[in-house]
Amino acid sequence: MLASQRKQIILELLAREKQVLSSELSQKFAISEDSIRRDLRELAAEGLLQRVHGGALPVSAAIAPIETRKNVQNRSKQNVAAKAAKLIQPAQVVMIDGGTTAHELVMRLPKDMAFTVVTHSPGIAVSLVDHPLVEVIVIGGRLFKHSVVTVGSAMIDAISHINADLFFMGVTGIHASAGFTTGDYEEACVKRALSQRAAETVVMASDEKMNAASAFAIGPLSLASTLVVDSEPDMALRAAFAEQQIEIL
Known part of the structure; x- marks a missing residue:
């Protein structure tokens, strides 16, 4: 699976579950937690989620000027x-x-x-x-x-x-x-x-x-x-x- 496809699935899970855990994503995609953390870092850099200890939460839209x-x-x-x-x-x-x-x-x-x-x-x-x-x-x-x-x-x-x-x-x-x-x-x-x-x-x-x-x-x-x-x-x-x-x- 391409990284872009994996990231899209992560965002869909986040929208549905309101929280994702790195350990669970690692098992789901059969890749290392380091790879998942890299995905989450990149998605956070795009403003698409908020990283927290152990995973990520939906990012707030209310932080604009x-x-x-x-x-x-x-x-x-x-x-x-x-x-x-x-x-x-x-x-x-x-x-x-x-x-x-x-x-x-x-x-x-x-x-x-x-x-x-x-x-x-x-x-x-x-x-x-x-x-x-x-x-x-x-x-x-x-x-x-x-x-x-x-x-x-x-x-x-x-x-x-x-x-x-x-x-x-x-x-x-x-x-x-x-x-x-x-x-x-x-x-x-x-x-x-x-x-x-x-x-x-x-x-x-x-x-x-x-x-x-x-x-x-x-x-x-x-x-x-x-x-x-x-x-x-x-x-x-x-x-x-x-x-x-x-x-x-």
Whole structure:
């Protein structure tokens, strides 16, 4: 079998099973694990999968630049944001992540409700200027231009003084074994730190992020208390969330 044929079968298996293991692929194709690892390296270099220890996972489509992401799964993001906005109650302190789904959330926030928003996204902060009853706290730091959010030690130190009711967290991948992931190491650290400062973390995920993974782990699925999605997760992912007692909206 040609290497190109083998790679195509690997991608088909990955799409169907949501995970492939090097040892199992080695047995299936009757070749060494070194050869399989080379296949996986080459497929990863083409952006077709995400390598992990022992195998590979589907790669997330949500790691493109923000201008590109604005045009990905727009209807799904809008549906997710509409559901998420209903979780906010008067007088709460709410942390809102950056990202395109978060921007959809802000567009659906009620203008007649008084509550506080804490954000490290300049774009989110500016979008709340015309909400007269919303107090906005902007967390500064180094601007990570890919996602247009602040990161760094100054940002982490600032949020250590905040106790929020909710954190609306954006991710680029959700997978039963890989947990919540994103495409940048420092951004993963920031998301993890924000989650630790909130009583509840709400993960908002449009369809392209389900059963996918990126290079950097934010944390396990247990990091979230609620998952807001547009369509029903598959059985394996539902079981993983049920095991952690995470509500799916």
